[in-house]
Amino acid sequence: MAADKPLVLDVDGTFLRTDLALESVWAGLGHAPRETIAALLATLGRPAAFRRAVTRIAPPRVDLLPLRAEIAEAALASREQGREVVLVSQADAALVEALAGHYGFTGGIGSDGRSDLAGEGRAAVLKSAFGLRGYDYAGDSGRDRAAWMAADRAVVVGGRPGLLAELQAAGRRVEVVPGGWRWRDLVQALRPHQWVKNILLFLPVLAAHDFTLPTLLLVLLGMVAFSAAASCIYVVNDLLDLEADRLHPTKRNRPFAAGAVPIAVGMAASLGLGLLALGIGAALGWAFLGVLALYMALSLAYSLRLKRLRWVDIATLAALYTIRVVAGAAATGGGASVLMLVFVFPVFLSLGCVKRMTELALAESNDRLPGRGYGRGDRGDLLNVAWIGVVGALVVFFAYSFTEQAHALYPTRWLLWLTLVPLAVWLIRMVVLGYRGKQDYDPIVFALRDRVGLGLIFFALSFMFYSAGLWQRWFGF
Structure with missing residues (x-):
């Protein structure tokens, strides 16, 4: 590039691996959702005014924004050589100037x-600032076509053959820099490994011993709906948490935080998954649709606000797990036992504490968790609440064994009591491992991968099935 001509860089998708204006919107939604939504309503039809308003509400930290390495290195080298380097974006001028100032x-x-x-x-x-062909320009999309045509040299990120041919035919010198995003990164952002948590929809079927094919198919369809809904909310959660994720030792590598997938692509994927989930929910009936809508609304509230409130966040996590159990009953048209819900809620309350204890144990400093209300000093309180949940769940299970429903489903009561042993060991083990930081960041996902824990669950289910006479019915012993 000619050193005597300014280097003008498009910010969105070129200098940065993200969109500055959309970063502002999601920063606003994450830090001040009411003010951001009010600003949107007040500036309908005036996008530039909205960008200015939302930038003033919660400007994103420019030092954390992900850079496109090839462009950033060239720009910084040009700056060191004394060349004029200018950033340009649709984002508000104050934010663009702050970004330019940060990099000198x-x-x-x-x-x-x-x-x-x-x-x-x-x-x-x-053209007004630098004259026709008085600058070199780097961009990444068809929206930059006019700026390229007025430039002396065009740097194209993720070159498109038709556009490159047009620029070359117009006499522009063209340089191509790799760009774009990969589908596997988008799939990673959807967190398909989290779908295993929807196995909780099978609990009512398990408790009722209804293993008929139509029932199982309905539950599987419900799992698909909850998986789509969960991925929809996971994307929203990641977009709301961009700044906190970038401050986290491992979450900084998530696709949106790292800029591997454009924010606009994530927004489109989230919308599509949400519509798919609601469509399947409607097909399964109004009861299931209502439970699904409640799950999505509570998940969104958790992402927007509740996850930042100490103890409220853990209760919300427990509620979200419990809602899956209710959804399993709604999918088949059955009912979820009140005692079952009273049993599973303290279990999930303990696992919510385990999740936070794991995060604190793995934290690199004594500071409060980014975007959360907990510090390492809270580990003791979290441990105490986890033990309360464990004891509460075991007491409720024991009390259930004396009910008429339990007697009808599990005639051999002493085997039901024996189930308490592996169940108690599993719960205690989960709490201890979480406190020591020996899990990953989601206890349910860890539980479904943990061989020792799965073995304990197998023994518990075996005792319950034998007490119910299912082993005898299925295998003749």
């Missing part, structure tokens, strides 16, 4: 709150 560039050009800085408008501003 000449300046930043952004939206003025009245008009968008895109297409021909961007090209006009650049």
Whole structure:
């Protein structure tokens, strides 16, 4: 590139592996959702005004934004050589200038709150500032076409054959830099490994001993709906948590935090998954749809606010797990026993504490967890609440063994009592491992991968099945 001409860099998708304007929107939703939504309603039809308003509400930290390495290295090298380097974006000018200032560039050009800085408008501003063919320009999309045509040299991120041919035919010198995103990164963002938690929908079927094919198919369909709904909310949660994830030792590598997948792609995927979930929910009936809608609403509330409230977040996590059990009953048209729900809620309450204890044990400092209300000093209280949940669950299970329903389903009561042994060992083991930081960040996912824990669950289920006479019915002993 000619050193005497300014280097102008599109920010969104070029200098950064993310979109600055969308970063502002999600930062606003994450830190001040009411104010952000109010700003959106007040500026409907005026996107530039909305960008200015939301930037003032909660500007994202420019030092944490993911860079596109090839472009950033070239820009920083040009700056060191004394070359003029300018950033340009549709984001609000104050935010673009802050980003340029952080990296020591000449300046930043952004939206003025009245008009968008895109297409021909961007090209006009650049020609006015630097003259026709008086600058080199780096961009990544068809929206940059006019700016490239007015530039001396075009740097194209993720080159498109048709666009490259057009620029070359116009006499522009073209340089191509790799770009784009991968489908496997988007799949990772959907967290398919978390879908295993929806096995909780099978608990009512298990408790009722209804293993007929139609019932199992209905539950499987319900699991698909909950998996789509969960992935929809996971994407929203990641977009709300961009700053906190970038401050986390491992979550900083998540696809949206790292810029591996564009925010706009995530938004489209989340919308599509949400519609798929609700469509399947409607097909399964109003009861299931209502439970699914409650799950999605509570999950969204958790992402927006509740996860930042100490103890409320753990109760919400327990409720979200319990809702899956209710959904399993709703999918088949059956009912979830009140005692079953009273039993599973303290179990999930303990596992919610285990999740937070694991995060604190694996934290790299004594500071409070980013985006959470807990510090290492809370581990003792979390442990105490976890033990309360364990004891409560075991007491409820023991009390259940004396009910008429238990007697009808499990005639051999002493085997039901024997089930308490592996169940208690499993719960105690989960709490201890969480306190010591020997799990990953989700106890349910860990439990479904832990061989020792799965063995304990197998023994518990075996005792219950034998007490119910299912082994004898299935295998003749």
